[in-house]
Amino acid sequence: MNKPSFHRALTALCLLVALLAFGSCAKKTEARFPPLTLSDANTEALWQRIKVDASYDTWSFWPGHDGEREGQAPHGPYHRIYVNADLIAGLPSPTRTAPEGSIIVKENMNADRQVTAITLMAKIKGFNPENGDWFWARYDLEGKSNASGKVNGCINCHAGMRDNDFVIVRALDAQ
Numbered sequence: 001m002n003k004p005s006f007h008r009a010l011t012a013l014c015l016l017v018a019l020l021a022f023g024s025c026a027k028k029t030e031a032r033f034p035p036l037t038l039s040d041a042n043t044e045a046l047w048q049r050i051k052v053d054a055s056y057d058t059w060s061f062w063p064g065h066d067g068e069r070e071g072q073a074p075h076g077p078y079h080r081i082y083v084n085a086d087l088i089a090g091l092p093s094p095t096r097t098a099p100e101g102s103i104i105v106k107e108n109m110n111a112d113r114q115v116t117a118i119t120l121m122a123k124i125k126g127f128n129p130e131n132g133d134w135f136w137a138r139y140d141l142e143g144k145s146n147a148s149g150k151v152n153g154c155i156n157c158h159a160g161m162r163d164n165d166f167v168i169v170r171a172l173d174a175q
C-alpha cells in the first residue's frame with residue numbers, strides 16, 4: 001500500500017470507529033417527541049412511538065423501581081417498568097398527576113423471566129378526562145394488541161389508585 005492510500009484507509013478506519021462509538025452512546029440517549037394527540041390514540045401510533053421511532057428500553061426505570069421486580073396477577077410474576085422523560089420531568093408531582101405526554105411501559109414476564117406481553121398507559125390530553133386521560137393497551141411481542149383504549153378491566157383495577165392518577169407501583173409525589 002502506498003502512503004496516501006494508507007492514510008486514506010487509516011482515516012476511513014478512524015471515522016468508522018468514531019461512528020460506532022457515537023452509535024453506541026446515542027443508543028442510550030432517550031429520543032424526545034412531542035406528546036401524542038387525540039389523532040394518535042390508537043395502538044399502531046403508540047407501538048410506532050415505543051418500538052419503531054425509538055425503543056422504550058432507552059427510557060428510565062421508575063426511580064427506585066429499577067430492573068426486574070416481582071409483580072402480581074394479572075401482569076405476571078415478574079416485570080420491568082419503563083417511564084418516558086415527559087413523566088420523569090413531572091416528578092415529584094404534589095398533585096399526584098402525571099403530565100400530558102407521559103408513557104409507562106410494563107414488560108410482563110413469566111416465572112422464567114421471559115417477557116410475554118407489553119402493557120402500557122399513555123396520557124393523551126382529552127382522551128378520557130373522567131379517568132385520567134390514559135390510553136391503555138396490551139400487546140404481544142410483535143406489536144399486535146388484543147386490548148386497547150378505554151379498557152374497563154385495566155381502569156377498574158387501577159382505579160384503586162385513582163388518587164395517584166391510576167398508577168399503582170409508585171407514589172407520584174414521592175421525593
Ligand code: HEC
Nearest residue numbers: 071072075106119120121136137138153154157167168169
Ligand atoms: C386486577 C388488577 C389489574 C388489572 C386488571 C390490570 N392491572 Fe396493571 N397493574 C396492576 C398492579 C398490581 C400493578 C403494579 C405492578 C405489579 O404488581 O405487577 C400494575 C401496573 C401496571 C403498569 C405500570 C404502572 C403502574 O400502575 O404501576 C402498567 C403500565 C399497567 N399496569 C397497565 C395495565 C393495562 C394496560 C391493563 C389492561 C390491559 C392493566 N394494567 C390491567 C394491576 C392490574
